[in-house]
Amino acid sequence: MPLTLQRRHLLMHGAATLVLAAIPVDLSAARISEAADRRFVESLLRRMTIDEKAGQLSLFTAPFATEVNPVTGPPPRVKEVQAMVRAGGAIGFFGSHDPAFLRSLQKIAVEESRLRIPLIFAGDVIHGLRTIYPTPLGEAASFDPDLCYRTARATAQEASGFGLHWFFAPMVDVARDQRWGRVTEGAGEDPWLVSHLSQARVRGFQGPDLKAEDGMLACPKHFAAYGAVEGGMDYNSVEISDVALHQVHLPPFKAAFDAGALSVMSSFNDIGGVPSTGNRHLLTDILRGQWKFPGLVVSDYESEKELIAHGFAGDEEDAVIKALTAGCDVSMQSGLYNKHIPALVRSGRLPIRIVDEAVRRVLRVKQALGLFENPYRSLSPDRRAQVEGTPAMIALAREAARKSIVLLKNEGDLLPLSKSGKSFAFIGPYVSDTVHAFGAWAATGDSRKVVTLEESVRSTLGAGARISFTKACTPTQPIDGGIDAAIAAATAADIAVLFVGESATRSGEAASTVSITIPPHQQALVEAVVATGKPTVVLLKHGRGLALTGECLNAQAIVATWFLGSQTGHGITDILFGDHAPQGRLPVSFPQSAGQQPYYYNHRPTGRPQTNPSQKSHKARYLEVSNEALFPFGHGLGYSPISYGPTQLDRDTVRKGGTLLVRATLTNSGKRTQHEVAQLYIHDRVASITQPVRVLRNIQHVDIEAGQSHMVEFELRPGDLAHIHEDLANEADAGWFDIWIAPDATRGISASVRLI
Template identity: 50%
Template sequence: MNDFPNYAGSGPSRRSVLSAAGLAAFGAGLFSLPGNVRAQDVERVEALIAQMTIVEKAGQLNILGDPFRFRPQNVNPLDGQGDPERINQMIREGTVGNLFNGVGADAGRRIQTIAVEESRLKIPLLFAADIIHGLFTVFPVPLGEAAAFDADLALRTARAAAIEGAASGIHQTFAPMVDVARDQRWGRVVEGAGEDVLLNERLAAARVRGFQGDKGLADRDALLATPKHFVAYSAAIGGMDYNTTDMSEATLRGTFLPPFKAAFEAGALSVMSGFNDLNGVPTSGNHRMLTEILRDEWGFTGFVVSDYTSEQELIAHGFAEDGRDAARIALLAGVDMSMVSGLYLEHIPDLVAKGDVPMARIDQAVRRVLLAKAMLGLFDDPYRGCDPVREKAVVNAKAHHDLAREAGVKSIVLLKNEGGLLPLNRDGQKIALIGPFAADLDVFGPWTIWGDETRKVSLEAGFKAAMSDPSDLVIVQGSDVEAALDGGIAAAVAAARGADVVVLALGESSKMSGEAQSRTEIDIPAPQRALAEAVAATGKPVVVLLRNGRALELSGAVKDADAIVVTWFLGSQMGHSVADVVFGTVSPSGRLPVSFPHRSGQQPFYYDHKTTGRPANNALATQEYVARYRETTNTALYPFGHGLTYGEVRYGTVQLSSATMDGNGRIEASVAVTNSGSVPVEETVQLYIHDRVASLTQPVRRLRDWQKVRLAEGETKTVRFTLTRQQLEFINQQGRPTVEPGLFRLWLTSSAQAGEPVEFRLNR
């Protein structure tokens, strides 16, 4: 059914339909409880709800920015709520339930003291923060870390971030972002796991488990995870942030919902609603998404928090008349907590008094929030995480920085290495490190609020630490990120001529990706391209180190460089991580989680696209009356899953245990993988399938599994996969998973554009 049918024309009014949908929504889900909640906590919460005034109930659903611990340069100008005395008084009055983006154990104790000693009901505050890829110790941006294809690594970095956050007075993180991102113009690609559904599912689950730990939310090192942004926010038309989204039920359920479901199955008990509208219904007012699917279908028992003023933005969407109407719609749709706008606090008393929102709905939302606080152990120990001694011992721990370096190394992707230029020689080779990122400390990437600036490692520092004689390294900036420098190119050319090899550090700054940083052209800025052309003209061997938060269009001297390495934003230990790979301490093992296009105009581009009825032959330079652009083929310059090592990896012929799969049977697929090179490597063997004939057209390939295999020099291993009937499912026209008999193709290969398929038949 539609969320709000017949709200135009001769049918019932939009207001009456919304009210009817909302008022009918509280039956079976009214008292749904998390499976591991304690009976004593339920009793305590119900006793509190019985005592609370309607204003105090609204207060528990009100989230404000933390003015006590927030670093001033990061305050969002939309807040308008930075007066500590005002918020102190609100805490005393019980009209704020959550403070976000403030960090610090000592100040956290002082704030919490007001709540539990000076307010009437002594309900502790929930402290939340945007801990996306580390707190004080910063790990690779999530897109970079996704290139490791390593769920255990994602779990471990989330675990370390949680340990630092929990010791710094935080209880909840607004992460992970699990939006499947298929248009590289969208700036927030950097926050997720890229374009593939399976990779997003596995990393979503791993990050939730990492944030929350395995000892229960009351454990001192646990953070409540909040997957975001529910739902389809990343499918913004044109890649423009906050834009509308429009898609079929099959696409919604087959691409954008699965990572959220994986996160909830991993134990996440909060979720953030998105800014976007979906098929005409804003997601922060979407009853079908937030109640019918999230709760009634999936059984989610946690709480929903709006994104920053997203429920207020129902007005700008043209979906609500004013703030009161927006609060009513969001509440009835299923948004439990209101972030920053203050609409719930302002309007809930009147909405309940006039019967527009039932008290049962308010109690339901309050119950969900209070139970989360109880499960976090805040009623037993409201000062959890407010120990400055432990905070000092935990923050920036050596083990966390060692992990940051490891994660950085595993996130690096080697795209190209002609003539085996890499690794470089650390002894006696004169290197010109040129570009705006050569000595720059912009290593953290977007969504780093509290990263310890004193612990940043630049490329210059990393290279010098790795080289036998640091004086063999010459540093020249050459250009700014988006502007030329007087004399910059001349200085760069002179340095290149005096060097044995040039390393160009080019790409995007952290301000060019992330929220509100959509781009029409996903290329390297023109001043840097000019720098690359001038340096390449010297004839010296060139290595390009890309710093980026998305896939990029590469052209000219950058595309033609002898070696190209994707280094993303790798966090605190970036310089050391890059040096470890460039100088061969470790062979690169990362794989692209996003496809690098030939041209920006190919966006949205993703490997698991459809063939169309007029598929192009990409081997032909020109071909008319087929699905293609005049200027390029329907391929990626560097496809999803691509990544080289310093070895020479060869794949044998794929073998199947049977040519048919019966009923609920299985097929074993295997391939011999050989490292004929002279260094050990780690290869990521990828399993793709294609359903040849189905009742809905199917992607040309879909990733169904992968394995990482270590190969010594000269070693061959046989890598085996067991393919099940479930891995052949797709979402049908009714929005349900189905498997249909017929012919399938299967690849075991190194990327989404590599390898030759074998075929098998699924019987009924």
């Protein structure tokens, strides 16, 4: 599919409006094969030995050294893998992006193995392979499913030239604790937003035809509730109620499966003492029983082996039995399935029917990918040059970068900056940096093609511009004399632009932290520059919501720029100098302090709420800070002020099963067109289980011309007022609901409706 706009537009009052409901979910691309193909699978299954069945349930890393010495032959690891493939000992491999080598393995599989079962090749392609787009959390700030679809589609097109069939993405965990490093991989703290953006990414990865060269099997992860690990510590335990599990953490997975995803990855964590990879209730009762999921489950890296460290399995054999019996079909990397399944089946400890059902699911997914029909799909050696880093992909990366940027503060309308008449001092460790542009999970990105902020500023302002660039410190260490140089540069300029924040290594897997502030040596740089009194813009590099402190908060402008990928510099300058206005919105709350974590807007009310900051005695609050976010979920400024009129309803009562129209008038009192993201929230005042103070139920993108007003309209449907009950039924309670159309999760003028 060409990289053109896929969104549907509604033209209302001359403004283009994107409505999520206009983006269809197409399940046809990923349907499991029909009866004729199932007969083929059953025939193949009957001919397989127990060792070959174990092989189809075992996934391994591919060799990194693939060059063949003409004298000694292939490296030992390559020889080992070739022998494994010849014996039918693997479902496939992950981690290699060498299509020629992967094609050679496929040739062995389909020409030299006994049953000619093709391999599947996988990769951790999270936000681009060579062309890197913003990290998923950054892209989620666009609040734009269409953008997420297009970057996912482009990623699939590019990766298809590198021999891949299967992505370990998207990450759909709802993350409410910014200490957790893997917040950066997902779409934030709100289940509704995570669900819709995840659907878009699944559809983008898999494309309109999963059997096509660029159709990639999506793998939502991590099933389940990994975003709820205690203390925000990676790999930690999870203690949550069934209601929270079903209302918050499972909906994004169900949405991804509804979009056609045919694989899912189990999570490292336990839930209430039962590790996910051995959790039959999750992997069988819910996934296969309630949801009728037809695809395969793959463990996270050696997570079936980690059942032993959890204290859930006594040894490797016990771990294999419990993982397979729970419903984990494929073992990633540990080799335990290959090692133990044959003997366990022969001894009678592991029923062959459990093994057969897992193998059946694997073979059907390979059929859905078209591998039996065309085992060399996505393995053409000459396709890489055709699909790698195309001009359309570069343009899309730039668009995604600027649409991900969130303007948090703009005192005195300092931004946008003028391209002439002013001098600028660009200061900080990321001004000329290429190493940290990508963020986590982008090891295959081409850092040589990163556009830095310095490069983009120079090309934007041209020769003769009065600009300076001062590193001042590294991302992790101070530089002798760096602060003095920064002060001198700022003093000599009209405006200072600081580019500070997290390094790529402080965000991602195994990057949980108790400190979610700007690193101390960079904070010292901020303090010194702001103290010069020069108007200052702070650009933040980060993969989580930050707790900003000190003089950073006194800067006239603060901009969340996340990890923006290959087009970092151009994305920022597009916004900084006003070629485009910022339109991003926060997908996570920025807290006042790390001590507030976990912090999220859609929390439940308490019996002693703090209804205003002056109430300090015997209220649900901390001694040091109020309960408000520093910057709330959904927050984001533009370059023209937009005011929201009162929320209006087409009726004051609605029957269960009925629909409700909700409207508000938005007015642009500024001097330029503003792209606004109107957000629809609800609150159930009295329910059988207390409900969050607000819950997001829809969004609408609208362009409003200067001096003009525009009415946005939403339709609330029966399911929008429902919640999970104690018996896990999802239904609405009769009673009063508050409804807001608002610019973020804390504002708006509400209206009320009674459900009868």
